[in-house]
Amino acid sequence: MILERKDILGIKELSKDEILLILDTADSFIEISTREIKKVPTLRGKTVINLFYEASTRTRTSFEIAAKRLSADTINISASTSSVVKGETLLDTARNLEAMNPDVIVIRHSAAGAPHMLAGMVKQSIINAGDGAHEHPTQALLDMMTIRAKKGRLENLNIAIVGDIAHSRVARSNIYGLKKMGAQVTVAGPATMIPRDIEQMGVTVYSSLDEAIKEVDVIMMLRIQIERQQQNIFPSLREYAQRFCLSKKNISLAKEDVLVMHPGPINRGVEISPDIADGPYSVILDQVTNGVAVRMALLYLLTGGKA
Amino acid sequence: MNWLIKGARIIDPSQHIDGQMDILIEDGKIVKLGRNLSPSRKKGLDSMELAGLVVTPGLVDMHTHLREPGFEYKETIQTGSEAACAGGFTAIACMPNTNPVNDTRSVTEFILRKATETNLVNVYPIAAITMQSQGNALAEFWDLKEAGAIALSDDGKPVMDSAVMRRALEYAHSLGLPIISHCEDTCLSSGGAMHEGFASTELGLPGIPGIAEDIMVARDLLLAEYTRSSIHIAHVSTAGSVRLIRDAKNRGIKVTAETAPHYFTLTDDDLRTYNVNAKVYPPLRGKDDVEAIKEGLRDGTIDAIASDHAPHALTDKEVEFEYAASGMIGLETSLGLSLRLVSADILTLNQLIEKMSAHPARILRIPGGTLRPGAPADLTIIDLQRSWTVSREAIRSRSKNTPFIGWDLTGKAVMTMKGGVVTYDELNDCHEHPRHS
Amino acid sequence: MKNKNRVVMDAEAIDRSLTRVAYEILEKNKGLDDLVLIGIRTGGICLANRLQRKIAAMEGIEVPLGILDVTLYRDDLLRTNKKPRIGKTDITFSLDDKKVVLVDDVLFTGRTIRAAMDALIDFGRPRLIQLAVLIDRGHRELPIRADFVGKNLPSSLWEDVSVNLTEKDGVDEVVIEMDSEE
Numbered sequence: 001m002i003l004e005r006k007d008i009l010g011i012k013e014l015s016k017d018e019i020l021l022i023l024d025t026a027d028s029f030i031e032i033s034t035r036e037i038k039k040v041p042t043l044r045g046k047t048v049i050n051l052f053y054e055a056s057t058r059t060r061t062s063f064e065i066a067a068k069r070l071s072a073d074t075i076n077i078s079a080s081t082s083s084v085v086k087g088e089t090l091l092d093t094a095r096n097l098e099a100m101n102p103d104v105i106v107i108r109h110s111a112a113g114a115p116h117m118l119a120g121m122v123k124q125s126i127i128n129a130g131d132g133a134h135e136h137p138t139q140a141l142l143d144m145m146t147i148r149a150k151k152g153r154l155e156n157l158n159i160a161i162v163g164d165i166a167h168s169r170v171a172r173s174n175i176y177g178l179k180k181m182g183a184q185v186t187v188a189g190p191a192t193m194i195p196r197d198i199e200q201m202g203v204t205v206y207s208s209l210d211e212a213i214k215e216v217d218v219i220m221m222l223r224i225q226i227e228r229q230q231q232n233i234f235p236s237l238r239e240y241a242q243r244f245c246l247s248k249k250n251i252s253l254a255k256e257d258v259l260v261m262h263p264g265p266i267n268r269g270v271e272i273s274p275d276i277a278d279g280p281y282s283v284i285l286d287q288v289t290n291g292v293a294v295r296m297a298l299l300y301l302l303t304g305g306k307a
Numbered sequence: 308m309n310w311l312i313k314g315a316r317i318i319d320p321s322q323h324i325d326g327q328m329d330i331l332i333e334d335g336k337i338v339k340l341g342r343n344l345s346p347s348r349k350k351g352l353d354s355m356e357l358a359g360l361v362v363t364p365g366l367v368d369m370h371t372h373l374r375e376p377g378f379e380y381k382e383t384i385q386t387g388s389e390a391a392c393a394g395g396f397t398a399i400a401c402m403p404n405t406n407p408v409n410d411t412r413s414v415t416e417f418i419l420r421k422a423t424e425t426n427l428v429n430v431y432p433i434a435a436i437t438m439q440s441q442g443n444a445l446a447e448f449w450d451l452k453e454a455g456a457i458a459l460s461d462d463g464k465p466v467m468d469s470a471v472m473r474r475a476l477e478y479a480h481s482l483g484l485p486i487i488s489h490c491e492d493t494c495l496s497s498g499g500a501m502h503e504g505f506a507s508t509e510l511g512l513p514g515i516p517g518i519a520e521d522i523m524v525a526r527d528l529l530l531a532e533y534t535r536s537s538i539h540i541a542h543v544s545t546a547g548s549v550r551l552i553r554d555a556k557n558r559g560i561k562v563t564a565e566t567a568p569h570y571f572t573l574t575d576d577d578l579r580t581y582n583v584n585a586k587v588y589p590p591l592r593g594k595d596d597v598e599a600i601k602e603g604l605r606d607g608t609i610d611a612i613a614s615d616h617a618p619h620a621l622t623d624k625e626v627e628f629e630y631a632a633s634g635m636i637g638l639e640t641s642l643g644l645s646l647r648l649v650s651a652d653i654l655t656l657n658q659l660i661e662k663m664s665a666h667p668a669r670i671l672r673i674p675g676g677t678l679r680p681g682a683p684a685d686l687t688i689i690d691l692q693r694s695w696t697v698s699r700e701a702i703r704s705r706s707k708n709t710p711f712i713g714w715d716l717t718g719k720a721v722m723t724m725k726g727g728v729v730t731y732d733e734l735n736d737c738h739e740h741p742r743h744s
Numbered sequence: 745m746k747n748k749n750r751v752v753m754d755a756e757a758i759d760r761s762l763t764r765v766a767y768e769i770l771e772k773n774k775g776l777d778d779l780v781l782i783g784i785r786t787g788g789i790c791l792a793n794r795l796q797r798k799i800a801a802m803e804g805i806e807v808p809l810g811i812l813d814v815t816l817y818r819d820d821l822l823r824t825n826k827k828p829r830i831g832k833t834d835i836t837f838s839l840d841d842k843k844v845v846l847v848d849d850v851l852f853t854g855r856t857i858r859a860a861m862d863a864l865i866d867f868g869r870p871r872l873i874q875l876a877v878l879i880d881r882g883h884r885e886l887p888i889r890a891d892f893v894g895k896n897l898p899s900s901l902w903e904d905v906s907v908n909l910t911e912k913d914g915v916d917e918v919v920i921e922m923d924s925e926e
Contacts, residue, residue, distance in 0.1 A: 112628065
């Protein structure tokens with residue numbers, strides 16, 4: 001089994017075997033980060049460009065560490081505004097980057113589909129580090145890796161994803177991935193946060209937290225974007241927290257060995273109460289550790305030779 | 308130019324004609340239709356043998372964007388006219404969202420002057436309903452009409468203020484100017500990039516719900532009824548609109564409607580590759596909507612097919628999907644795509660020609676759309692059997708933004724004639740087909 | 745013509761060789777102080793296990809055993825798009841000042857051993873590194889030699905030497921596979 005693709009744009013396009021290959025490879029990479037010298041020479045002389053059109057400390061840092069632990073050179077380009085605002089099209093940017101001859105371009109963009117567009121323009125490998133509300137494939141991979149490590153499997157697990165599903169690329173990528181791996185997925189949130197026809201993705205929809213997390217193996221809480229209050233997606237943070245905050249009160253509805261996950265950064269007391277976030281169910285820090293390994297695995301699998 | 312066209316199948320829905328006969332053209336006008344015509348005078352008359360081809364009234368596109376003045380890098384009156392001729396059109400009505408907006412006499416006059424210089428196609432300017440199409444103050448309808456504007460529209464934007472729309476309908480009706488409404492509730496649509504449905508959910512793109520159109524159609528129908536005026540609904544794209552318009556027609560409201568070929572040809576699933584060339588406004592809708600549009604065409608709820616030809620340059624399009632300009636060119640593919648309705652038994656050829664000639668001419672109250680003796684000799688010659696592939700190289704429009712490049716179509720305008728003058732001819736360019744005998 | 749397979753070592757021969765190698769390791773290192781075994785994935789793991797058991801039987805002490813995957817240190821990795829699967833490296837002890845015996849099944853070009861030594865040095869600073877192999881088939885491309893050799897097996901470049909071991913292949917034998925369609 002080899003990864004026969006130039007780009008990683010989304011989980012939707014990946015087969016179950018490809019996901020397994022990535023997860024297995026990532027499992028092997030975990031150990032490197034525990035060494036005294038946390039570096040292998042594998043990608044010496046390769047260049048990874050982190051092209052971030054949207055602020056992100058975590059994901060960018062994770063990709064940067066991953067590349068560096070494989071001995072690749074990394075360059076971070078932060079564009080706080082969209083290409084349109086700058087007056088430079090994505091095509092111009094792509095051509096410029098291509099001329100610098102990198103090997104992998106990691107792109108984060110607030111516009112869905114931007115990585116796909118870039119992938120069609122340049123010969124380099126593109127890794128989607130999150131595009132709008134579309135996909136965030138590396139997040140889903142690290143989530144699946146974390147669940148598999150803790151539960152030993154992904155098949156037949158019951159997983160609830162809670163929060164602003166409509167605007168969440170994390171939710172979409174996880175739904176694609178978890179469904180492919182044989183898990184049952186439930187989504188929950190106020191009706192204003194549930195996108196149209198999401199049932200067609202094969203998920204069960206609830207509008208109450210208690211119903212959604214009943215007897216589940218994993219709860220993924222999504223980050224609430226406070227700015228969205230202006231779009232009347234929820235009346236107030238206070239009311240959202242009262243209905244959807246995961247706390248000691250409701251977590252007992254889930255299985256005893258439930259895992260609590262969050263892609264970060266957490267709004268403490270809004271999505272998850274502090275005692276749960278820091279408590280024994282939480283695998284939030286494992287997610288961060290595994291994120292580096294998953295990204296190392298992808299960089300390793302994508303950077304080919306000329307042969 | 309004087310012509311005797313022989314041997315073709317003549318279709319003129321305005322006179323209920325469909326059969327093989329000859330057409331005599333003299334001094335740029337149609338003189339006579341009939342079997343075995345002989346020229347009334349011999350001098351300076353060319354005979355054209357068109358056996359196997361169809362001759363129809365010159366096609367009328369009631370909804371195009373020529374982009375001039377202001378956006379000449381996208382299209383000009385010259386290049387847009389060339390594209391129109393190649394698509395089989397002899398008349399086009401152009402929308403006012405230029406820069407400056409066609410909200411004053413001088414812009415209307417400019418367009419007409421340019422069109423006269425080009426002289427390939429009859430260009431009918433549509434003026435703005437409100438100044439700069441901002442939706443607030445009415446433009447000078449009477450002055451615009453005097454200058455040559457034939458209809459009013461803020462196309463590209465709705466008139467959100469119902470009171471403004473009410474006044475516009477009343478005032479325009481008294482002048483005999485049709486109002487063409489772009490129906491969109493911007494409170495529901497703002498920020499959207501594609502039709503809201505399963506595809507937008509999967510693609511993570513902000514959605515534009517079908518009801519953003521339906522609600523405005525409903526409002527405009529109520530306003531037209533209340534003001535006892537008439538209204539034309541532009542680019543109908545939803546099942547809801549079709550239903551509302553059908554009901555309104557049954558209740559006697561004076562409403563007409565058009566749709567564009569992409570609304571009965573493509574769905575929101577065609578955006579799954581983030582294809583910016585399939586990004587249009589209103590957006591490509593779901594399968595149910597497409598079926599309703601076809602039914603609306605079939606049962607006569609939708610009167611006309613218009614291209615909504617909307618040229619955009621590469622720089623407007625080759626950006627992130629959400630930021631890409633909306634619109635696709637259509638003048639050169641409109642007939643080919645619409646003929647698919649005939650092969651799918653949704654429309655008869657006569658009904659299709661009617662929706663692309665007589666009906667739009669009637670709605671806009673302009674000449675054309677007929678082969679009646681005395682009318683200008685505007686006609687379109689169609690080869691129904693011609694198989695062709697839409698290719699970027701062959702596009703005459705200045706912009707190439709169409710998702711139909713690479714599509715194989717059957718049926719094409721092979722010659723276009725305006726006022727007895729051939730404005731487009733691929734019979735002699737591409738074939739050994741004898742024209743003169 | 746079919747491929748001709750020739751068995752050059754059977755189970756008994758392998759076992760005798762490993763016993764000798766175990767004795768030689770003890771002899772050369774004058775005992776077990778600071779001695780660790782590192783098996784190179786995948787062929788070296790079983791052999792390192794067997795050596796560990798033999799040494800334990802002789803001295804009553806289990807020397808530390810680690811597993812090393814050298815894939816990420818290979819010099820041909822970026823020359824092909826076909827990425828080998830990465831195995832887990834498992835070295836749970838420090839290598840600082842240790843006498844490390846690298847264990848592999850076949851010594852051929854020496855490139856795997858070069859990669860293994862680079863990897864080991866990323867784990868710490870061993871006092872010395874020695875190399876134990878079951879088969880040395882020659883054709884070195886780097887200046888590397890083994891300290892302990894089960895059997896020297898001069899071979900042609902068009903031959904393939906495989907070491908089959910019960911743990912992974914169900915049988916103990918060393919086979920020369922010769923592709924006879926030249």
